[in-house]
Amino acid sequence: MEKLIGEFSIGLFFWQTVLFVLLLLLLRKYAWKPILNAVSEREEGIRKALLSAENAKREMENLQADNEKLLKEARAERDLMLKEAREIKTKMVSDAKEEAKMEADKMIVQAQAAIESEKKAAIAELKSQVATLSLEIAEKVVKSELSNSDKQLKLVEDMLGDATLN
């Protein structure tokens, strides 16, 4: 202990204290503060950059998911549209068929009606013509029959004979 105290130099102690405190103050102003500030700023920057990268990644993922969803929706819509179109097509075809059939039936009915009326007219015409013809024939026959008296008598007799029978 005595040796230690003997070795203790007041001058050295004085200089050490003065110089060290001076060094401490100088370094604090010109080195430690700027260094620590710069480092913490840099760390803050790195943390922010990492965070924004993470955010960007998440956004990207969201976008991708959105895209996927949109694509799926579009596909579903397309399928739906195709299905509808197909349905419409079959409906249209069947409708057209129906209509055509109806039209045809109507035409057939009309044709039949026309044929019927024509037939009736033709029959009526035929009847009138047959009547005219029969009258003419009858006239001709009567004329020829009644040309001699014998035949007239005979006819009267035949008719009378028939009449008695009745």
Add this chain to the structure above:
Amino acid sequence: MQKKTLNRLLTFLIAVSASLHSYANEPSQGGESQEARKKEVSEYVKHHNLDTHDFGLYSYTDDHGEEHHVGFPLPIILWTDGLHVFSSSKFHHGQEVVESNGKYFAMDTHTYKIYETDASGQLHYGEDGHHVENAKPLDLSITKSVFMIFVVSLMLFLIFSSLAKSYAKNASIPSGVGRFFEPIVLYIRDDIAIPNIGETKYKKYMPYLLTVFFFVWFLNIFGLTPLGINVTGNIAITTALALITFLLTNLTGTKDYWLHIFDPLGSSMPWIAKIPLYIILIPIEVLGIFIKPFSLLIRLYANMQAGHIVLGSLLGLIYIFQNWIAGPLSFGLSFAISLIELLVALLQAYIFTMLSALYFGFASETHDHADAHEGEVQHL
């Protein structure tokens, strides 16, 4: 290429061993007997670790038996009835008396301390033969240690102010030597300051912790150079450092810190029961305030001083034994110890910083933190 280097190395080694051989054939140098040489080495190592008034690089004795010192003188500043400033070269390494403003000064060559004397320069030794009884002036000289403090301070300032500037220039990325020092700065912040002091309060202690770490580390490393620099192994230096830690700890101490010292048990028991305990506990806690920095100063001083003594003694073995076994053996040993000392230089700087941070942590503790330590009385 590698073969060439190897060849060169071998040639060099052969040349060296040849010269060593011629040296070994010469009659023993220095002291006559091994005993005398041992004493010589012990004195040399002791002197080597002392602070001196000039910056000696090496000294040698020429063929005429004349001693030569190579180095440069440093200014001597004394205060005794006025200021006395002169160059240390005037002492001629303690061999001459210096007259300044009507006062005479002589240097004791055992301790390199300066005393006031009469014109003859006679030093009066006490009964033990070492203690000088002459009056001692207040010695504020720029000694070798003070010079080295200047050098290291300048180095630290240049390195770290350039690191600070490089952030602005280089988009927050350090350049040059700062690339090496920045991780250390960050280590001190993240692994020493924050865990010990806490996230909220560490900032105000950072400048001191960083300065003390690099200051001690650099001076420790300089101590390993063969220039005979032993700044951190000097009790005055470690005292000054520990005193700053002590002052910072106690001047920034919170209410809880003082409560912890004067009321360590808190509300854990009734006051009547605390009285007998506190008769013992409070003196221990108060003593602890002083023991903490004292342990800091002794630890650093003893470690650095011991390292220098061990290295010096191991190298001295070559001189003491002067034979082919001790030479390489002590070289190998001192090489190994040098490597360990390199680690110790860093380790002691780390420990000083770490413990300072720990003490600052105690000083800045708030109540929540104190709760975590409940039941813990000893903090030494």
